[in-house]
Amino acid sequence: MSLFGYPRINFTGEATINVGTANNDDYSAGAQDNPQHPGEKLPPGQPFNSNPFRLSDSVNVQAVTYGMTDQQFMNWAQTPQPCQNDDGSAATQVPGEWNYFGDMAVSFDTVTVQSVTMAFGQTTTSNPLVGASLSFTSDEGGYTTALICDSNPEDVPASQIFADVMALRKNGTTYFSAQPTKAVTRYINFGRNPQLMPPAVPQPTSAMASATFQHGIPVANFSDPAYAAILSALGLNANSAVLKNAAGFVVRYSMYRCIPKQHSAINYPTTQAFADAIAAMYKSSNPLNPGVAIVSGSIGIWQKGELASLTMGRLMPATNAIPGTKLMIAPITMNLDTSAKIISLDISNSFPQNYNKNNNSTPNWVFGPVYVGFPRGGNNYQDIGEIPLDTNSYINSGGMIDISYKDFTMFYSLIEAGALAVYTRINGALTVLATETQYMIGSDQAIVYAEQNATSTNYRSSGQQLEPCKLRVYSHGSPFTGLLQVKQVEYSSTPNFNQQTGNYKTLNISDGYQVVFNIATPGSKLMLFMVNSTDPVPAYWEINLTAAFYINMRVLPQDDFSAVINSGNISWDFLYNNVLRNYNLLYPAMSKHLPFVQQAWEGAAAYVNSRVSAEYWGSSQYMPRTRDLSATRRALIQAWCKQFLVPPKV
Structure with missing residues (x-):
């Protein structure tokens, strides 16, 4: 089971994300795209006529210029402009936002291996791999080959990372270097660092959020001498059992606390003050303001037949908020090794942190003891083990926690049937934070592209060849062999100030179900799969992006030239x-x-x-x-x- 097995290589460090921001249309979106908060408007009269404050028409892939010349537009995009909030109050914003000149590059700057987990209870910091650098460069110290772009630039759920190289190196030794598969945002969690809410506009921002990304690193032949060093460090050889059905390596990481390097809205009391700082930066000799994030994760053995961009398993979505807060944890994916009686939990993106502005540190928030266990009737739960929340444990494990249930002989069948929960006890009061659900849905085609009115039901995702958009359906950690009734809902998600809920239907899907979109009109679409098919269809802005199962589609406009x-x-x-x-x-x-x-x-x-x-x-x-x-x-x-x-x- 890839990351849930052994060995694992655990890493952390900082990354630079140099996104370009002029196409985001954040101002027109309002509060979480809620129609009750329709976003900011441009001034009345010519040329703006109180239109939504936006620069990009992503549906038709054209800039919204309001009749300006190129130079007028570029000057306007970098200069504070008056606008009107949805409550009628005045505000000031820079149209091009906080990083107009970003080139979309992603670089792992100081990401290094912290520890290696060889087997259950055997995590070491003395392995030869410790200190190795993980990067997207073709050679040590070279320029990054990775970039991040959104299929839907106007909204949150559709970021993807492409790269030509992902490599692990140390002191002249290359442990692996290959083109990784595309990674996409998973489990977007705006509750990761709630202290980073901007004071002037108290709305969720990228600085508060985290998300999971995962790449596959294909290996054609582990007997290749190029892999001798990493296999030796991991105590393996090309004939090891764990490599018998291996497709390569898998690299999964959580990216979080992404704060712009020069100026961030979290440091300014008003939109005017922030806008003035950004405008001054654009006039300076260094107009770049990339985000600096932390990444923490693990490298495991990628098995054939498993998804490249998502680790499937048993899923534990949130059920209740952390006591005294409104914060829900992000889903926990886990695996049960029923032979060794080990529960492995991926909490890499799940629990909140406690950002300290004074020293720019991001420690984990230890709000109380947290356990994994199972119900014993009423409000009683049997603890199997405690999940460590402290920062050191998180970093040294890459967010992968292993707990043995070998001593619970009488309860093996209950545990393995799907009765597990994660909970806390604070001052004697129990709060269940997450419980195992039966089904998990995922896809390697989580972000796809199509040409308007194309006849093919295959789409572009990772490369030159079109491919079918297929779902994997798991039940309690294994491929589901039956039919699952879901409600399939298709949304039109652009423009972000006028999102539409389209047709939906209740249908039975199986593992390998092929998703087909309506591509008659251009723009971004989202297909939501509701396992509880009797639940009402949510409005687009009500979708829980942290836990929902969905596919993003971008339909590119058809012009007649x-x-x-x-x-x-x-x-x-x-x-x-x-x-x-x-x-x-x-x-x-x-x-x-x-x-x-x-x-x-x-x-x-x-x-x-x-x-x-x-x-x-x-x-x-x-x-x-x-x-x-x-x-x-x-x-x-x-x-x-x-x-x-x-x-x-x-």
């Missing part, structure tokens, strides 16, 4: 205004790589023609990094490029 393409005479102005202007205005970092001017693009025609092709989709070298270029716009770019390609010599 056939007449222009067939003419063989595509002007730069036509290409720029219909396709490229959006990227120049909303993602100015792209112009640092290749300026959006005709001469530069003509000289780079061969390069562009190659990099916009689907062949590069799974690579950080794909253009554009945002992955929102439709097939019709790709065809226009490539037709324009071919006008400047030198024919090969015969």
